[in-house]
Amino acid sequence: ISSWSPLHGDWPRRLGNGAAGLLYPLLGACLWAAVVAYKPVIIVHGLFDSSGDFKNLQRFINESHPGTNVTVIDLFDRSASLQPMWKQVEGFKDAVYPIMQNAADGVHFICYSQGGLVCRGILSTLSDHNVHSFISLSSPQAGQYGDTDYLKYLFPQFVKSNLYHLCYTAVGQRVSICNYWNDPHHKDLYVNSSDYLALLNGERPSPNSTEWKKNFLMIKKLVLIGGPDDGVITPWQSSQFGFYNDNETVVEMQHQDLYLSDFFGLKTLAARGDVIICSVPGVEHVWWHSNETVFHSCIERWLV
Numbered sequence: 001i002s003s004w005s006p007l008h009g010d011w012p013r014r015l016g017n018g019a020a021g022l023l024y025p026l027l028g029a030c031l032w033a034a035v036v037a038y039k040p041v042i043i044v045h046g047l048f049d050s051s052g053d054f055k056n057l058q059r060f061i062n063e064s065h066p067g068t069n070v071t072v073i074d075l076f077d078r079s080a081s082l083q084p085m086w087k088q089v090e091g092f093k094d095a096v097y098p099i100m101q102n103a104a105d106g107v108h109f110i111c112y113s114q115g116g117l118v119c120r121g122i123l124s125t126l127s128d129h130n131v132h133s134f135i136s137l138s139s140p141q142a143g144q145y146g147d148t149d150y151l152k153y154l155f156p157q158f159v160k161s162n163l164y165h166l167c168y169t170a171v172g173q174r175v176s177i178c179n180y181w182n183d184p185h186h187k188d189l190y191v192n193s194s195d196y197l198a199l200l201n202g203e204r205p206s207p208n209s210t211e212w213k214k215n216f217l218m219i220k221k222l223v224l225i226g227g228p229d230d231g232v233i234t235p236w237q238s239s240q241f242g243f244y245n246d247n248e249t250v251v252e253m254q255h256q257d258l259y260l261s262d263f264f265g266l267k268t269l270a271a272r273g274d275v276i277i278c279s280v281p282g283v284e285h286v287w288w289h290s291n292e293t294v295f296h297s298c299i300e301r302w303l304v
């Protein structure tokens with residue numbers, strides 16, 4: 001696990017010593033053009049968003065990596081984002097697959113909030129994906145549990161104390177947020193009921209887990225971005241696979257069963273040095289994709 005600090009890194013060198021360039025200027029120029037062509041970036045939005053919310057992020061990418069082909073997938077917008085997670089995975093998968101097939105050198109994923117869980121589903125079930133950097137931008141990777149003002153606004157009738165009555169039923173599981181609602185006081189209900197996150201995180205066994213792990217491990221980097229002032233993702237450490245125990249103390253990723261069991265490859269990725277944790281204070285949930293400091297500190301260098 002490496003924590004990236006913008007102050008201590010050096011930029012990845014994209015150009016070699018260029019012997020070929022000295023001997024064959026034209027060939028060198030062609031190689032240069034090929035090597036600096038940035039991989040296409042695919043953006044997957046979160047709950048209640050739509051593609052228009054990513055104008056700033058698109059601008060940051062265009063400014064730092066000119067010529068990058070950025071696609072914000074315009075599916076399951078607004079209230080349609082409440083549809084079940086597996087359904088969204090299938091829809092987004094159909095949209096991203098042709099982009100991957102057009103990208104011989106692979107693509108990058110930037111997946112925001114609930115979109116980070118959609119992307120987990122895609123990366124686990126698509127056996128020939130070519131995603132290099134999977135950038136998870138404040139996504140509840142270990143689940144969500146919190147009656148924040150935002151959630152109260154979205155679901156005025158369901159406060160934290162009784163959301164599990166809705167979520168942990170077959171009907172509740174038809175609502176996206178219930179697919180990853182993780183009530184630490186009713187762990188067995190979550191494990192038995194969650195048709196999505198409990199399967200992906202290996203809290204409930206799935207017949208496809210070996211295949212899913214193999215697929216997920218084809219990514220080159222997992223970048224987990226989050227911060228203490230998020231205000232929506234609860235606990236905020238869920239953006240980095242930390243979560244509450246049954247007395248609501250946050251247990252960090254490295255002490256979570258889902259990490260220790262290496263169920264879906266998280267520990268393997270960390271041992272490879274390919275899990276990057278980027279924590280930024282002072283960012284509220286709705287600003288993650290529009291904050292230029294976040295882009296420069298946590299995202300930019302993984303888009304090469």
Ligand SMILES: *[C@@H]1O[C@H](CO)[C@@H](O)[C@H](O)[C@H]1NC(C)=O
Pocket residue numbers: 058059062063
């Ligand atoms: C990218 O930046 C260039 C130069 O500033 C500008 O002309 C172009 O319209 C931008 N493209 C997008 C998609 O923002």
Ligand SMILES: *[C@@H]1O[C@H](CO)[C@@H](O)[C@H](O)[C@H]1NC(C)=O
Pocket residue numbers: 040069070071098099100102
């Ligand atoms: C960007 O990628 C999409 C999907 O692969 C493709 O349809 C489109 O033509 C590309 N745009 C440019 C300017 O290359």
Ligand SMILES: *[C@@H]1O[C@H](CO)[C@@H](O)[C@H](O)[C@H]1NC(C)=O
Pocket residue numbers: 188189192
């Ligand atoms: C969860 O499932 C297990 C195994 O099927 C069962 O023994 C247990 O009673 C279930 N727990 C709840 C709360 O439904």
Ligand SMILES: *[C@@H]1O[C@H](CO)[C@@H](O)[C@H](O)[C@H]1NC(C)=O
Pocket residue numbers: 206207208
């Ligand atoms: C496992 O994979 C099979 C075939 O790929 C699929 O039909 C099935 O729905 C998958 N199971 C789950 C739990 O996703």
Ligand SMILES: *[C@@H]1O[C@H](CO)[C@@H](O)[C@H](O)[C@H]1NC(C)=O
Pocket residue numbers: 245247249
């Ligand atoms: C809560 O759990 C943590 C970790 O298991 C433990 O250290 C702490 O003492 C517990 N706190 C209470 C009030 O039970």
Ligand SMILES: *[C@@H]1O[C@H](CO)[C@@H](O)[C@H](O)[C@H]1NC(C)=O
Pocket residue numbers: 280281282283284287291292293294
């Ligand atoms: C952007 O992030 C920085 C922290 O890196 C924070 O100080 C600033 O308030 C943020 N701006 C917004 C609009 O979120």
